[in-house]
Amino acid sequence: xxxxxxxxxxxTVQFGDMHTAIxxxxxxxxxxxxxxxxxxxxxxGSGGNPQLKTTEQAxxxxxxxHTIVDAITDKNVLPCRIDxxxxxxxxxxxxxxxxxxxxxxxxxxxxxISDIVKYTLEHFDQKTKRAEHYTLGERxxxxxxxxxxxxxxxxxxxxxxxxxxQQEGLPSDKRLKVGLIYSYGANDAVEDGGLDEEGFDTxxxxxxxxxxxxxxxxxYNDMFGTSFDTSADRFQNYYxxxxxKLKQREIDLVIVVNMFLTGFDATTMNxxxxxxxxxxxxxxxxxxxxxxxxxxxxxxxNIVSFRDLEDETNDAIALxxxxxxxxxxxxxxxxxxxxxxxxxxxxxxSAFPLGQKIIGxxxxxxxxxxxxxxxxxxxxxxxxxxxxxxxxxxDRQGQDYxxxxxxxxxxxxxxxxxxxxxxxxxxxxxxxLIKQVEINVDYILMLVQKYRxxxxxxxxxxxxxxxxxxxxxxxxxRNKKDLIEDFVDSLSVDGEIDQEWRAFIAAKREAxxxxxxTDENLRADETRVFLETAFRDxxxxxxxxxxxxxxxxxxxxxxxxxxxxxxxxxxxxxxxFFERFFGLGPDGSN
Numbered sequence: 001x002x003x004x005x006x007x008x009x010x011x012t013v014q015f016g017d018m019h020t021a022i023x024x025x026x027x028x029x030x031x032x033x034x035x036x037x038x039x040x041x042x043x044x045g046s047g048g049n050p051q052l053k054t055t056e057q058a059x060x061x062x063x064x065x066h067t068i069v070d071a072i073t074d075k076n077v078l079p080c081r082i083d084x085x086x087x088x089x090x091x092x093x094x095x096x097x098x099x100x101x102x103x104x105x106x107x108x109x110x111x112x113i114s115d116i117v118k119y120t121l122e123h124f125d126q127k128t129k130r131a132e133h134y135t136l137g138e139r140x141x142x143x144x145x146x147x148x149x150x151x152x153x154x155x156x157x158x159x160x161x162x163x164x165x166q167q168e169g170l171p172s173d174k175r176l177k178v179g180l181i182y183s184y185g186a187n188d189a190v191e192d193g194g195l196d197e198e199g200f201d202t203x204x205x206x207x208x209x210x211x212x213x214x215x216x217x218x219x220y221n222d223m224f225g226t227s228f229d230t231s232a233d234r235f236q237n238y239y240x241x242x243x244x245k246l247k248q249r250e251i252d253l254v255i256v257v258n259m260f261l262t263g264f265d266a267t268t269m270n271x272x273x274x275x276x277x278x279x280x281x282x283x284x285x286x287x288x289x290x291x292x293x294x295x296x297x298x299x300x301x302n303i304v305s306f307r308d309l310e311d312e313t314n315d316a317i318a319l320x321x322x323x324x325x326x327x328x329x330x331x332x333x334x335x336x337x338x339x340x341x342x343x344x345x346x347x348x349x350s351a352f353p354l355g356q357k358i359i360g361x362x363x364x365x366x367x368x369x370x371x372x373x374x375x376x377x378x379x380x381x382x383x384x385x386x387x388x389x390x391x392x393x394x395d396r397q398g399q400d401y402x403x404x405x406x407x408x409x410x411x412x413x414x415x416x417x418x419x420x421x422x423x424x425x426x427x428x429x430x431x432x433l434i435k436q437v438e439i440n441v442d443y444i445l446m447l448v449q450k451y452r453x454x455x456x457x458x459x460x461x462x463x464x465x466x467x468x469x470x471x472x473x474x475x476x477x478r479n480k481k482d483l484i485e486d487f488v489d490s491l492s493v494d495g496e497i498d499q500e501w502r503a504f505i506a507a508k509r510e511a512x513x514x515x516x517x518t519d520e521n522l523r524a525d526e527t528r529v530f531l532e533t534a535f536r537d538x539x540x541x542x543x544x545x546x547x548x549x550x551x552x553x554x555x556x557x558x559x560x561x562x563x564x565x566x567x568x569x570x571x572x573x574x575x576x577f578f579e580r581f582f583g584l585g586p587d588g589s590n
Contacts, residue, residue, distance in 0.1 A: 078291040080301040081383065084310060085119060107151070107275070108158055116306050117162040120148070120273055124176060124253070126383060127271045127302050134297045136268065139538065141249045144270035144298065147289060148255045151276035153182050153205075156255050157212050159275075163255075164219075176252040177223055179242055180216040181259050182209075183235075202230040224250075261286045267294040271302040279312040287313075299380055334384045341377040344370060345392040354400050364408055371405050396469070403472035410478075448488055449497050464488070479580055483508060505584050512580075516573050520566075526550045531574065540578045542571050550574075 106112075125131065130143035150156045160180045167175045183202050202210055214230050217238055221227055224245070228238035239259075245251040246260075249268040254260065257276075262285045272290050290301025352358060352367050381387040393401065447467045471477045471484055487504050491497075513531070517524050527550040534540040541547070551567060 078293060078298065078300050080287055080291055080303055082303040082305060082310075082313060084305050084308060085116075086308075108155055110158070110162075113158055113162050114166070116275065117159065117166055120253075120304075121163075121166060121176070123304075126385075127304060128252075129270070129297065129383070131382075132297050132379075134295050136249055141268075144268050144294075145246060145249055145251060145266075146253050146269060146271035146273060146302075147260055148253055148273040149261060149276055149286060150255065150257055153209050153257055155275065156180060156182055156257055157209070159255050160212075160216060163253075177250075179220055179245070179251050179254040180213065180256075181239065181242060181254065182213065182257045183259070202235050203232075205230075261289060264289060265292050267292045267298075270298055270300075271304065274303060274305040274309065275307060277307065277312075278309060280316055283309070283312055283316045296376075297379065299376065302383070334381070334386050337377055337380055337384075338387070338390070341374065341381060342392060344374050344377065348374060348401070352401075352404075354397065354404075358404070358408075364412075368405070368408055368412075371401060396466075399469050399472075403469060406472070406478060445497055445501055448491070448501075480584065483580075483584070505581070509581050509584075512577060516577060520570055520573065521552045522550050522570065523552065527574075531578065534574075534578050535582060538582070540571075540575050542575075547571065 124146070125143070128143045128146055133140055133142045135141075148159065150159055157180075160178065163176070163178045167178075183205065202213065205213070210230055217228050217230065220238070220242070224241075226238075226241060228234045228241065242251070242254065243260075243264065243266075246254060246269060247266040253273075261282075266289075269292070270290050272286060274286070278286055287301065287303055290303065348367075348370055351370070358364050358367050378391070391398075447470060467484065467488065468481075471481045477484070483505070486508075487501060490500075490504060492500065513527070516522065517527055530546055530550050531540075533546070547567065547570075551570060
């Protein structure tokens with residue numbers, strides 16, 4: 001007896017002819033369906049095969065359920081935050097003609113679209129947390145990216161044009177990189193609330209829609225140096241490349257109709273802008289594009305809806321979770337987070353006043369846990385407009401507490417590096433969140449300028465202390481503190497600060513590198529090329545042949561150890577040199 005195994009999406013089995021074909025082709029068969037959004041009788045459509053209306057009809061009685069509530073509780077996905085943005089009234093419509101109106105022609109009014117695009121551009125950095133940065137693979141990137149889903153191909157085209165127009169006068173580095181993709185398919189949610197899947201057949205698009213898509217793809221080619229178009233093979237490759245750009249956070253916003261709303265996961269995506277009607281499992285699928293776990297900076301998915309989908313959202317969450325699921329699936333109101341934040345800040349100020357040493361491991365762990373909780377709450381609160389100007393710690397207090405936190409991190413750490421540093425079972429450091437308020441060299445140089453302007457030939461101890469506090473509060477500048485202090489001591493009376501800094505760093509960098517080359521008898525030219533590559537790429541590569549080129553010939557009988565020991569010692573020294581000078585200027589980048 002031969003055994004056949006077929007792996008097919010449940011939706012393909014349920015809504016096409018595949019189910020009938022399988023049951024006819026095989027006399028003995030078992031069908032197992034795995035789906036995150038099953039079709040229930042309450043939301044099944046009226047068309048199609050009456051025997052295949054629901055997932056249970058297609059696959060039989062359910063064997064196991066793991067709801068969205070379970071997934072969030074198990075920390076497999078994130079909760080979502082939803083903003084319902086009432087778009088402006090168009091002309092002088094009736095009260096019913098606001099953001100939830102069903103008349104697409106009114107919703108496509110250019111004044112409404114213009115206001116939505118303006119809102120999106122003004123709030124994009126806030127929603128996608130562009131002020132914050134984190135490590136993605138081997139790169140440091142800022143914030144996340146987003147999808148913008150529209151009700152039709154026509155709407156997608158109108159939105160794309162408005163994004164182009166409103167960004168036209170901006171410098172290239174200030175413009176969002178906006179992509180567009182669609183193909184032929186039913187554009188509204190199908191009868192049961194699902195999203196009709198768009199294929200790759202652009203040949204069925206009308207001439208205007210295909211020509212517009214061709215132009216948008218050419219814009220993409222100009223941005224990324226590619227050569228895609230709407231022909232069959234190249235359009236599929238465009239889809240794949242666009243998918244990759246989303247996953248690697250190389251494109252900011254992609255306008256879609258239905259593409260990417262089902263079955264596509266990009267952990268770097270945290271925001272979905274919505275201007276289309278969604279409901280039932282189509283709504284859950286679309287929202288779920290934003291809630292994939294990435295790191296400690298991404299704590300929830302963001303939904304910005306320009307239509308009133310609140311009832312549909314609550315119904316869908318109740319259907320796929322339970323009647324009480326809303327409190328788990330959606331973020332709590334601003335007030336609840338802020339009250340928790342205020343309570344913890346008051347506890348911090350009371351239990352751990354600045355200037356008082358934290359003695360004993362138990363108290364240190366308590367401080368680490370409390371301040372980590374405050375960092376996590378701040379990370380959520382910054383996405384709420386109401387939090388602007390409502391922080392309870394002053395900048396100086398924040399710096400001083402971060403300095404204490406980093407001191408403890410250095411004390412507890414045992415040769416480990418991670419974005420969310422778990423030192424042992426009960427000590428977790430939110431280092432990636434600390435970096436969100438990172439102090440950079442420009443800020444330090446501004447303080448140095450202030451120091452020289454105000455102290456003249458004297459010594460302003462307060463500004464020196466401010467410089468020291470700022471450096472201590474920075475994870476990336478702490479190991480450069482002696483360089484910064486030496487620079488302050490070496491200042492001329494009236495020289496240009498930036499020029500003096502560049503000259504100072506160049507001299508220090510060369511002197512310390514020359515010392516390493518001499519001490520380890522390295523090949524000088526090869527070592528400099530190796531480090532120039534590291535500073536250019538933002539990382540030091542210890543694998544491959546590049547590192548071996550800097551090493552001198554070593555005898556296995558050498559008193560200093562063999563080749564392996566020598567290599568590890570050199571890697572350690574060059575790695576320390578890289579960390580010390582990276583981001584400081586000539587020519588450690590930045």
